[in-house]
Amino acid sequence: MTRPLPLLATTLALTLAALAPAPAPAQSANPFAPVILVNDLGITGYEIDQRMKFMTLLRQPGDLRKEAEKGLIEDRLRIGEAKRMGITLNKEGLAQGMAEFASRANLSTEQFLAELAKGGVEAQTFRDFVEAGMLWREVVKQKYAQKVRVSDADIDRALLLETQARGQGTRVLISEIIVPAPPGREAEAMAAAKRASAASGDGSFGALAREISAAPSAERGGRLDWMDLDNLPPQLRPVILGLKPGQASAPLAIPNAVAVFMLRGIDDKGNVKNTPQQLDYARFIAGPAGAPETSALIATLKAGADRCDDLYGLAKGLPAERLLRESGAQGALPADLSLALGAMDIGESTVLQRGANAELVMLCARSALPAEGTEAAKPDRNQVAQNLTNQALNAYADADLADLMAQAVITRK
Template sequence: MTDGREMTKMVRLTPRCRPLNAAVLALGLAAGLGWTPGNGPAAPALAQGGGLFAPVITVNGLGISRYEIEQRMRFLQLLRQSGDLRKAAEDALIEDRLRTWRAKLDGMTASPELVDEGMTEFAGRANLTKEQFIAELTRAGVSEQTFRDFVSAGVVWRDVVRARYAGRVQITEADIDRAMLVEADRGAGTRVLLSEIIIPAPPEYAAEARELAGQVSAIRGEAEFANAAQQVSASATRDQGGRLQWMPLQNLPPALRPTIMALKPGEASAPIELNGAIAVFMLRGMDEGGPASTGAQTLGYALLTLGVPGSPEAAELAGRVARSAKGCDDLYTVAKSLPPSWLTRVEPAAQGAIPQDVGLALAHLDIGETTRLQRGGNEVLVMLCSREKVRPEGEAAPSRDAVRTQLLNQRMNSYADSLLADLVANAVIVRP
């Protein structure tokens, strides 16, 4: 929601206002929870150079005064928010009006007691009493009523969203299981978009494979690299020009991460020796949505020998896996008529302990997904069984109840954002 986003854009305050820093942060966090903290009457004439408290904007018949806009601007200015402060203040106040307007239509109001509780809670998050918090705001030129109105809009909005959507949100045990896996962090940090070429390098052809890999490494540009992948790559991605989907940098084997981070878009890596193959990667894009994670992972996986690369038998076995195996346990059923040595289930191991060719294959897989690679003259199917974070010593994993609450808040906030967007799109907003 707009208010929460505005208020969490914290920057250094002047020494005189520094005590407000933590308080404002608490206020911003609380505003962001949205649900966790017929047309109206004919619009009055807008003030044209009128008094400070005359309406200058109406929203479904509800006025916003010049004073309120200046108060919100002052608050944003305290946060050193850049950009058009007046527009930001107006947009935030328009959304607050729509929250209270919708609540009134739904027969809801924020009682003074609940608003006081909300104000006390916000102040407490900054380790201040409500009175201390208000005193800091007052010294900064923001009135108590501005704070009260802001909290009131958040409190009543929470009730509106709860009444409409609480019955729709069901958090299952499977939802919690998925959220507690490392896949839940996808997109939270640095992600990379790669293309790959995997060149088989059996001992008798190792020299030729290295020479070919050197030529591939000199390629510049995605189109030429994709063409080369279709011609020489043994990877399952060859038909897509070697293109992989976005993946978190931390999914790559630790030894490979610096190599990828050093590339520029459209640049290929030096050849990388694997188990019986040589790999070359091209960086197509990088999304620095957060700091590059160095967090360790443990990976559990399964290897199923398919047979001679390109043979009908290998294709038939791969097809059976695709049809029948949704997870690693299902592979035992698929492989029951095969030699026992053809299926290997590997218990979770540190990324650095996993053979690099397998580690690269696992990097772009979600749990239950598969890919294929060539090892020892055979085509081998790789399935990811588990991917888990290695937490620093002393760091406890979040409880299931905490994860359930987080998921509930995320889904309710999504509903709240959608409802607010609809209200804004359909509102009658009159400006001077």
């Protein structure tokens, strides 16, 4: 499922203003000849080049060619499954999907296509990208919508923040397992995460964390310290509140990994505000994950930086794009960043693998977002039920795509 990127319009504008040519695909006598076959569905060098340019405009990190190939392979699997099920899109539906995506950048479809064209991205590339996502959404809906049942008890648990007298500053005690999911091993990661999701009790969950988790907490059996509920990403709060102590969540897909959480305890005393947060953070792109020089740089950064401003001195002499200072609403951040920052105090840092690179991420500041209007809207049970349904469908979608990837016959020419 494609999520909207924060500040997409600004990102496009800034990127286009100083856009360097995207890396060229592998040379081929005919750029329109297939260079990858996915269950006999071809991917051409031209398509890879176009996807790389599209990703460049969206400022996506990592090895662009590798990520472009991965995205196109997944799209072929989505399209192939839709074809197998007889699912198609009409022109009106596709046009609506393109308009919805463009609107995330506060642009019309025509304006969005014009901005893409400045970076050498063809309209067909954008059309194919949107179509694959829309077809996949319909596939998941037809295959799994009837399997998802949200009970009144589920809704009551999700509404616990607003419907029960519970204390401001409510804290939760959770454990985590983060299973790496590098390209080509998504099915293996999902299978491991499902084992963690089935774990019962802190003992068995902790043993699995030590065995399979890539998070720094693994050596502690995945245990995290008490944290304020408001510090958790908004999308994770109802998941945690829907658990009983000793119960693990369903697998949650995040970039390059699958996460599972277990609730160990909750400390509540009255009404919780459930305040949305603005996070100010820094990302230092250290280099290719696992490389010795990357590990050495990360060690230097951790030893020499106690706050975000310290990173600027350590970045002296490096290209400006290696150190990024960013800010955004917690609920709008990518899932891996939102989860990592949620557990941090100001000045704390952690290392994430994002794409092919390792990044040191540090929390610079945390503040409450200004309230919109005088009173927050009361939760609607129907909307809560829809949110819970979407969470379940997303989990099915991630697992299904991992299964399709594991069964696919992929050849390169």
